[in-house]
Amino acid sequence: MSSGVQTKPEQLEGWNRPPVIAPEGEGELLEVAMGPHHPSTHGVFRMDVTLDGERVIGLKPVFGYLHRNHEKIAEQTSYLASMPYTDRLDYFCSLTNNWAYALAVEKLAGLDAPERAQYIRVILAELTRIQNHASAVGFLLQDMGASGTPLMYAFREREKILDLFEQLTGARMMCNFMRFGGCRVDATAGWLDGARKMVAGLPNFVDEFEALLSTNEILMARTQGVGVLKPDLAVNTGVSGPMLRASGVDYDLRKVDHYGIYDRFQFRVPLGEHGDIYDRYMVRVLEMRESIRILEQALKDVPAGPVMDPKAKSRGFRPKPGEAYGRIEAPKGELGFYLISDGTPNPYRYRVRPPSLINLTILEDMCLGHDVADVVLIFGSVDIVLGEVDR
Amino acid sequence: MLGEGILKGMAETAKNFFGSYVSKERLTTVEYPEERVPAAENARAFPFLVYDGPDWQAGLRCVSCQICEKECPPKCILIEKSKDKKPDYVGKPQFYPVRFDIDLSVCMSCQICVEVCPFDAIKMNTEFALATDDRFGGLLFSREKLAKSNEYYHSIHPTEAAEVDARLAEEKAKVEAKAKAAAEAAAAKAAVSASPAEGGN
Numbered sequence: 001m002s003s004g005v006q007t008k009p010e011q012l013e014g015w016n017r018p019p020v021i022a023p024e025g026e027g028e029l030l031e032v033a034m035g036p037h038h039p040s041t042h043g044v045f046r047m048d049v050t051l052d053g054e055r056v057i058g059l060k061p062v063f064g065y066l067h068r069n070h071e072k073i074a075e076q077t078s079y080l081a082s083m084p085y086t087d088r089l090d091y092f093c094s095l096t097n098n099w100a101y102a103l104a105v106e107k108l109a110g111l112d113a114p115e116r117a118q119y120i121r122v123i124l125a126e127l128t129r130i131q132n133h134a135s136a137v138g139f140l141l142q143d144m145g146a147s148g149t150p151l152m153y154a155f156r157e158r159e160k161i162l163d164l165f166e167q168l169t170g171a172r173m174m175c176n177f178m179r180f181g182g183c184r185v186d187a188t189a190g191w192l193d194g195a196r197k198m199v200a201g202l203p204n205f206v207d208e209f210e211a212l213l214s215t216n217e218i219l220m221a222r223t224q225g226v227g228v229l230k231p232d233l234a235v236n237t238g239v240s241g242p243m244l245r246a247s248g249v250d251y252d253l254r255k256v257d258h259y260g261i262y263d264r265f266q267f268r269v270p271l272g273e274h275g276d277i278y279d280r281y282m283v284r285v286l287e288m289r290e291s292i293r294i295l296e297q298a299l300k301d302v303p304a305g306p307v308m309d310p311k312a313k314s315r316g317f318r319p320k321p322g323e324a325y326g327r328i329e330a331p332k333g334e335l336g337f338y339l340i341s342d343g344t345p346n347p348y349r350y351r352v353r354p355p356s357l358i359n360l361t362i363l364e365d366m367c368l369g370h371d372v373a374d375v376v377l378i379f380g381s382v383d384i385v386l387g388e389v390d391r
Numbered sequence: 392m393l394g395e396g397i398l399k400g401m402a403e404t405a406k407n408f409f410g411s412y413v414s415k416e417r418l419t420t421v422e423y424p425e426e427r428v429p430a431a432e433n434a435r436a437f438p439f440l441v442y443d444g445p446d447w448q449a450g451l452r453c454v455s456c457q458i459c460e461k462e463c464p465p466k467c468i469l470i471e472k473s474k475d476k477k478p479d480y481v482g483k484p485q486f487y488p489v490r491f492d493i494d495l496s497v498c499m500s501c502q503i504c505v506e507v508c509p510f511d512a513i514k515m516n517t518e519f520a521l522a523t524d525d526r527f528g529g530l531l532f533s534r535e536k537l538a539k540s541n542e543y544y545h546s547i548h549p550t551e552a553a554e555v556d557a558r559l560a561e562e563k564a565k566v567e568a569k570a571k572a573a574a575e576a577a578a579a580k581a582a583v584s585a586s587p588a589e590g591g592n
Contacts, residue, residue: 174500
């Protein structure tokens with residue numbers, strides 16, 4: 001510097017990092033940080049991808065950008081005050097989050113939701129599943145380059161479901177509806193009629209959606225055989241939900257646990273065969289059809305009666321010391337809440353088992369050997385919401 | 392045939408596109424803000440305080456029990472209790488809030504304050520277009536801004552407001568009946584205690 005030699009930009013400190021050399025010495029590898037602002041990451045999520053040309057030879061997911069301290073906040077507030085925070089975990093499916101948390105607290109406190117509340121819960125959970133799967137498929141197609149059309153068709157239907165949610169719970173997304181021992185308000189006869197009318201139109205939508213997509217050659221070329229997840233790997237890593245069933249593992253908590261009143265309804269569990277992206281797409285579409293079947297059965301005879309357990313009280317709620325784990329089949333997989341009570345108004349320990357996070361841990365194994373463009377698709381087919389991954 | 396699936400999909404989009412000219416079902420876009428969908432009856436945005444009668448300060452239902460302040464999950468409510476008391480709707484002397492602030496930039500519209508309020512004093516508003524250019528004080532609503540009349544409550548949530556009114560009227564009637572019975576008993580007692588004196592004369 002003192003000799004007056006001009007410093008070239010590439011000689012600046014830290015500018016010239018040593019190149020990453022491939023193990024077999026073939027050439028330079030490229031490290032790409034996809035995200036946290038990449039539009040395909042559905043939020044703030046980063047993938048540190050190591051590339052050999054176009055081929056992925058390493059992928060490190062980096063998350064925590066949306067961490068909101070959900071579990072610690074819940075340990076500082078009363079049981080009821082955590083309910084609106086659970087809406088914000090997976091903000092696409094606030095009602096199933098409510099249900100999982102209510103189920104855990106009901107187990108802890110020995111409460112039981114009455115018949116009518118159980119029916120309303122099933123109806124709302126299945127409507128949530130339909131809108132989640134429809135928009136998940138829509139977003140997957142958006143990532144694939146089908147700009148807008150499938151997503152808009154999905155959102156058109158989602159809008160009708162959200163209107164129903166708004167009429168019943170007062171909010172479209174942050175519903176905050178279920179309570180320990182029942183539901184906050186009762187569904188009116190008018191609302192049930194509206195739901196019946198909406199559900200009657202849903203098979204038509206799924207038919208239309210399938211005609212648009214299922215046999216589309218571009219979709220098949222891009223998804224079949226891509227991102228294969230083997231069933232034994234899926235089981236060993238704790239993957240759940242449509243991801244697990246697309247790999248051919250018959251495991252649905254609605255059938256296994258019989259929580260709520262799911263043992264009263266006739267429905268099948270769709271399974272995939274290859275475990276690729278196309279199977280995940282197909283399983284979601286078929287699950288929508290099964291959800292419509294459950295809805296038709298549930299809406300047929302909703303019994304009259306109260307929607308709250310008379311033993312339940314909103315103020316001064318202190319469950320006995322003990323622990324409980326409540327889990328449900330959320331649209332994205334097994335959503336569980338683990339609670340330890342020490343007899344005070346606040347839980348001693350509050351833990352969420354988020355399906356999005358655990359399904360995401362398998363990302364590298366599915367992406368290895370594929371192109372960068374396929375990484376976006378594989379990531380989209382996992383169906384995550386960052387609010388739940390980072391909590 | 393290669394491309395069959397694509398053609399089938401295109402036919403579907405064409406059906407939707409041309410269908411939107413004839414069928415209202417398929418034309419789903421609402422041109423906000425020229426066109427607005429009416430809000431659902433129990434839609435909720437942010438809380439407000441209900442008052443009865445013409446004067447908001449005299450008619451405020453809140454008795455400053457501070458339950459909502461304690462239960463609010465994000466702790467966006469601040470209440471300062473009065474030193475003196477004023478009569479509430481049944482005539483019982485109660486405290487009132489000298490200060491009742493809600494920071495709407497913190498509020499998450501969860502409705503828990505409404506659920507825990509034993510006096511039906513706080514309810515959810517449906518007004519949502521509250522954007523302001525004042526970053527610090529613009530969304531910190533004091534009790535003047537939060538106070539809304541019972542008539543306004545009736546106009547936004549008619550069914551719920553009617554239920555609340557019926558419940559309050561019933562409570563008032565009960566209290567009045569009790570007071571009347573107590574007064575009658577007292578009068579009877581006075582008459583009884585007075586009559587021996589008369590007899591003594």
